[in-house]
Amino acid sequence: MSDLLARLERLPFSRPHLTLLAMGGLGLTFDGLDVATVAFVLPSITEEWQLSSGQTGLVGSSTLIGFFFGALGAGIIADRIGRRRVMMWALAVFCLATLVAAVSPNWEFFFLARLVAGIGTGAESAIIPAFLSEFVPGRLRGRFIGALAGFFSFGYVGAALLARWIVPMGPEGWRVLHVVAAVPIILLLWWRRSVPESPRFLLAQGRTDEARAVVEAIERQAARSAAIRPPSPAAPSPTVAPADPPPDTAPSRRLGISGLWRRDLAGRTAVLWVLWVVITFSFYGFFTFMPTLLHANGLTIAKSFTYSIVIYLAQIPGYYSAAALNDLLDRKWTIALYLGGGSVAAYLLSGSDISAQVMIFGGLLSFFMNGVYAAIYAYTPELYPTEVRARGMGTASAVGRIGGISAPILIGTTYPVIGFDGVFLITTGALAVGVVVVLVFGVSTSGRALEEISDGRSATVPAPDGPAPVVPGPQTVTGAPGPLPVTVGKEGRSPRVGPR
Secondary structure (H helix, E strand, O other): OHHHHHHHHHOOOOHHHHHHHHHHHHHHHHHHHHHHHHHHHHHHHHHHOOOOHHHHHHHHOHHHHHHHHHHHHHHHHHHHHOHHHHHHHHHHHHHHHHHHHOOOOOHHHHHHHHHHHHHHHHHHHHHHHHHHHOOOOHHHHHHHHHHHHOHHHHHHHHHHHHHHHHHHHOOOHHHHHHHHHOHHHHHHHHHHHHOOOOHHHHHHOOOHHHHHHHHHHHHHHHHHHHOOOOOOOOOOOOOOOOOOOOHHHOOOOOOHHHHHHOOOOHHHHHHHHHHHHHHHHHHHHHHOOHHHHHHHOOOOHHHHHHHHHHHHHOHHHHHHHHHHHHHHHOHHHHHHHHHHHHHHHHHHHHOOOOOHHHHHHHHHHHHHHHHHHHHHHHHHHHOOOHHHHHHHHHHHHHHHHHHHHHHHHHHHHHHHHHHHHHHHHHHHHHHHHHHHHHHHHOOOOOOOOHHHHHHOOOOOOOOOOOOOOOOOHHHOOOOOOOOOOOOEOOOOEOOOOOOO
């Protein structure tokens, strides 16, 4: 088992990693599109159904309420039946529910449809980063998962652009936007054929032959794209910790969420939960209500959407700058840096006018908040062993949604009293709390194999420029073309990576 993990750690970044990045990235892009859609239809449905501020806030939280249950359930289920199946079911649920929301006759029906869509979105968003982190070497994982999380920004920007042109078309514009947001269901056709199960999950389940077939498939494709050479006979084998215990020796496998609070994980879980609540409260308090706040302060819907597009575009450099820093500074320090920058930006925004200042300071807040997400999505799955990794990621994401759920409701009900300035002063304080927590209690993870982090040991990751491992004998990886692996597993599918 440790041999398979060593081979994963020594692989260079190559075509199979890019394919997985594209698969997961497209899923997160459409998750972002779906979540952001609600922010852009709120002004229209508030006007159509004559909603009060409290009702608007409740509708704004609908997707996040579903997100909570989706992320929580998906993490627990994925640690038992596998990451791949949960990811595909989640995509189907959120696409179909988004389509149903387009024909809502009243706000109550819309609320329920958006809640169900949130279950699918939450499940997918929680599973994809944890799932793909198990394929990537420790020396690359921070940048890889940070870049993966960056695909959320394309979804938000896409939603802003689509809403700018579709929603103002007429009273049915918001319904058309929901139909467009349901199109990603076609991704299922690609995922079913090409997404392999995580080899780390298979090893933890005792399914060693299936894990070996997945690793061999990745090695073959990496060999074709990166000209991998076998090591010399004298080359030492890389040191990687043994896989997490198989099912009969893993005490927390059936303990649900309580497995995250055992003695060696309790401190990490507490830090992550606080960070996720702080980040998600601040993020959704800002992005869910930004178009509505701008419209309430005198801008037309079209112009408020234009402001929002500029602010959303700042997400892209925010994500990818943080992704680059993830491995240079360590995830812990990247989170602290971007939380601190976000706190300053929120303070500046609290005193700005509804003018170019909103775009400038709002863009800064967007830049830093999304940079935090690039780091936290990489950081969270790293802190848990394979047996509870999806559960840890899903639960942290779900708990964070408590902040996201409460933000639109709190802002919707208190905005008439505290005003625009008060909204962002609250955000300033929340982000400052996150900085203190991560600096004092955070764990360093940069460059370490997942098994080393979960065991709390020092890093023993092999040098990134070292030769890639091969399987002895007839399984040796070469650059020569060859067939994809034979069918294995209960479902009779080849554990492939990439198109057939």
